[in-house]
Amino acid sequence: MMRWIFRLLAYVLVTAAALILGYDLWRLTDAGSFQMISLGRLWFQLSPESLQLAEPAIARHLHPFLWHPVIATLLLWPAVLVSAVPGVILLLLSRRRRTQIFFR
Numbered sequence: 001m002m003r004w005i006f007r008l009l010a011y012v013l014v015t016a017a018a019l020i021l022g023y024d025l026w027r028l029t030d031a032g033s034f035q036m037i038s039l040g041r042l043w044f045q046l047s048p049e050s051l052q053l054a055e056p057a058i059a060r061h062l063h064p065f066l067w068h069p070v071i072a073t074l075l076l077w078p079a080v081l082v083s084a085v086p087g088v089i090l091l092l093l094s095r096r097r098r099t100q101i102f103f104r
Contacts, residue, residue, distance in 0.1 A: 006094035013087030020080045039082045040075030 020037065028034045043051045058067045074082060 003094045006090050010087045010090035013083050017084035036078035039079040042079045
C-alpha cells in the first residue's frame with residue numbers, strides 16, 4: 001500500500017516537473033533567453049496570498065528555523081528541480097523488486 005502511495009506521489013511530482021519545464025521553454029520563446037523559474041516566483045504567480053500567509057504560519061506554529069534557512073532556500077531553487085528530483089527518487093524507491101529465480 002505504501003509503495004502505491006509513493007508511486008502516485010512520484011508521478012504527480014514528475015508530471016509537475018514536466019509542466020514546469022514546458023512553461024520554462026514557453027518563456028524561452030517570449031524572452032529569447034532560457035531562465036528556469038524559481039519555486040518562489042512560481043508560487044507567487046499561482047497564489048501570492050498563500051505565499052504571504054505561509055511564512056508567519058510556519059514560523060509561528062512549527063518553528064522559525066524551518067522557514068528562514070530551509071524553505072527560503074528552497075524557494076530560490078529552480079522549480080523544475082525541486083519537483084523532478086524527489087519525483088525520480090520516489091519512483092526509484094517504489095519500483096518493484098525483481099525476484100531472482102535460480103535453477104539448478
